[in-house]
Amino acid sequence: MSTAEKTSRIDLALQRMNAYSDWINPIVIKEVRQSLKSKLFVTTFMLSLAACWAISVIGIMFFWNVIEYSPVSLQFFICYYWVLAFALFVVIPFGAFGSLQTERDQNTFEILQITTLQPSQIVTGKLASAMLQAIILYAVIAPFIAFSSLLQGFDLLRVSYEMTISLAICMGASMCCLMLSTLGKQKNFRTLMVLFLLGGLVSLFSSQASFAAYVMAGGADFDTEFYLWNLLFFLGGLSYFFLFHQITVAQLTFEAENRSFGIRVIATAQFYLLWICMYAISIMYASTMLRYSDDYAWSCAVISNFHWAIVGFFAVTEAEPLSRRIRRDLPKSFWKRWLMVSFLPGGSRGFFLVTKHLLLTIPLMLGLQYVTGLAAGETNLPTLSGLLSEHKTESSIAQIGYIIFFLGMGRLITAGMMKAAPSTRPAHGRVVMLITTLMCVLSPYLILWLVGYYENRMTLDYHPLMVINPVESLRYINDNDDAMSRLIFSFAVLAGGIVLLANLPGTLRGLRQGLWPERPDPYRALDYSTVREQLQRAEETGVTAVMG
């Protein structure tokens, strides 16, 4: 075939494709075109095919004598699955990682950024390409699985289950990789991340491979509980999928744009999802498995507190000013702004969001205990004061107190740093916050060791100085119910309360910024006095890219 002929055929094919491809994400089209010419993709494709052929031939030879009456389908499927799993959990996610990273390395990203393509489209496009590759691999494997279904002992339910969750996990892993590819620009950090990522993917592969073997060998009962757990995992996974998607999009968005909103909304949705699931489970299972006195509600509180501690770690350190673009795009209606305000970027609004939900955790937790008792049909239902004086409740509240204390301190310190040295980045605030927390954890040990407290003791009992160490204190209050635990509780509540008050002015200022924004005059006549003001502000704040 001559090249001219080939070209014209490609042209023709392109023209046909053109008619249908308009509404497909441009990134997907680009990636498909590239991967059709890429050696890596073709190699993976061919190798998987070859591996499956080899498995079939060797397997048939090996089982030749027993193939007609022995349930060998299982062995065949597992071998095919391993080939698929390697591609799904290692090759495709790692490819996604590389694809977004090279996009950013090659100077191509900037010209992409100023097209009308949105960052979310770029991320979704990359994900969809990964998905498409996975589907192509499924198509490669399908005939072999069909072959294994002809053999004895084929279990359609388990095979479908494995194939479905594998696709979901592949998507999750790819999303995770895409997110990681946008974090950090330093070369050493990246090298480290690649190693870390490869290690993670390989261990994901091996754990999935053995889980599949376990499931295929009849290891799990496909009963209601099994499906319920799967549903919970799916919902949890999905929420993190969306969270990671938002984080990735935020990383690809210009700084002056609203980068926190999506992340904060999803993190809040996760919080409510958790409690809704917990209430649902408690109502369903209360009569058979749960009683109100169980630790159930308390463990939910631990998870949700941990969630907010992490969200808060990132949220409270953000830079305070709302950029001109954000202020301009705020809704006209006050009530809409009121709904939005805690999701807007900025440390004070982050602190408001986190504190609000940490405090909300207390009634949610008490309510869950009550509902569990109610659903279990228990006769002597707890009163509010009864619930409050419950030791586990105290312990939860102490936890919340500590989290508010450290986050509030972090916000105050970061805001102070940003004021003093305007070049401070949120990351600096986070490091300082980590160090502060670490110092609170370690310094009591150091002081007690220096004064010789540990010298003639066999066991390390709790010393009142430890109240500033949240780890020891929370452990103690969890295990004991005595005067000392009362002291820890009081300290945590007091410390949290004081920090809350200390943050109040800043938080109110932050809320005011979002509720009654100074709207930029978009087409103001730009006279030199405005410019002088801007320059003066830049000099004072050191922020050299105009935000306001």
Next chain:
Amino acid sequence: MSSTELDKSRATSSASTVGAPTDSASPATAINGHPNPGIDAAGTTPERKPMIEVRHLHRFFGKLKAVNNVSFTAYPGQVVGFIGPNGSGKTTTMRILATLDLPTAGDAFVNGYSVIDDPDKVRHAVGFMPDAFGRYPNMDVVEYLDFFARAYGLRGQKRLDALDRVLIFTELRKMAHKPINTLSKGMSQRLGLGRVLIHDPPVLILDEPAAGLDPRARVELRELIAVLSTELGKTILISSHILTELGEICDSAVIIEAGQVLASGTIKDINDKHLKDLADSKNILFITRVLNGQAEALATWLLEQPFVLDANVASELVRFRFEGDVHAQHDLLKRMINSKFEIIEFQRKAETLEDAFMAITKGIVQ
């Protein structure tokens, strides 16, 4: 006029003249009475709406003032050269115009939209070609252009038309299926230009498009740009150090150094003004040619004459600086002719655009 004076005059004169640009179709009333803030002396009618308007633009990186009060205006169909030595802030300004960066103070408007407030609208109006742009692997010319057409939201026949238009204009049709990472520098600059043109923006911002091109490719690029500006009415901001090039490509220029505009106007204006400055100045460079072997002696003789600052010898040429007025010049010449030296040539050093540039910029390194 020093650059600060320039700024002050602009600061006062251009106050509240931008008015409220709304969309490209709006009448140009907002511009009426717009005093000359820069380079619209290029025979353009001031009633026309400016396509690029940079106003008191500042961009600092910490202590470094990469762009320090830059203002200029460009009207439809104009090709504006953005000239400055390395590190003078050209790329920084252009990135702000392309919405890739934000200013510290001031604002810039493209097609009437602020780069700070309306980046999306600016992006529709601007095609930006950075000095170095990445090339995707495993992709050919058509696929590359097609991808960007899609990325700009062109659909169906519109997209195919855009592809055709660009392939024909850049003459890349015969290379349509060539992998882009095998293209020569000249061809890949054409591809870059094609990409910039794919969504047919009225404003093009080209960062050193001629860098690294051979003379032929440069001439071709110049022709493409001429067509774009004269026939298609595009406003083009083009940065370069290659000054001799700019005289032919651009109708006006902004000369920038260390983040500040040193001169702006039509190329001819800049040149004339420079020559006039030179004529007024009292420190002129002359070149004299004498017959073989007399150069050294002439140099020594010259140094003994009044108003001569220095004299250098290069084979049969003698260059010397002279700070006297025209009468002193005349005297010197008369004495030189009457002396024993066999003078063949006597001229003032020729002033090219290059010289104007060298004279205007001071070689400030930040």
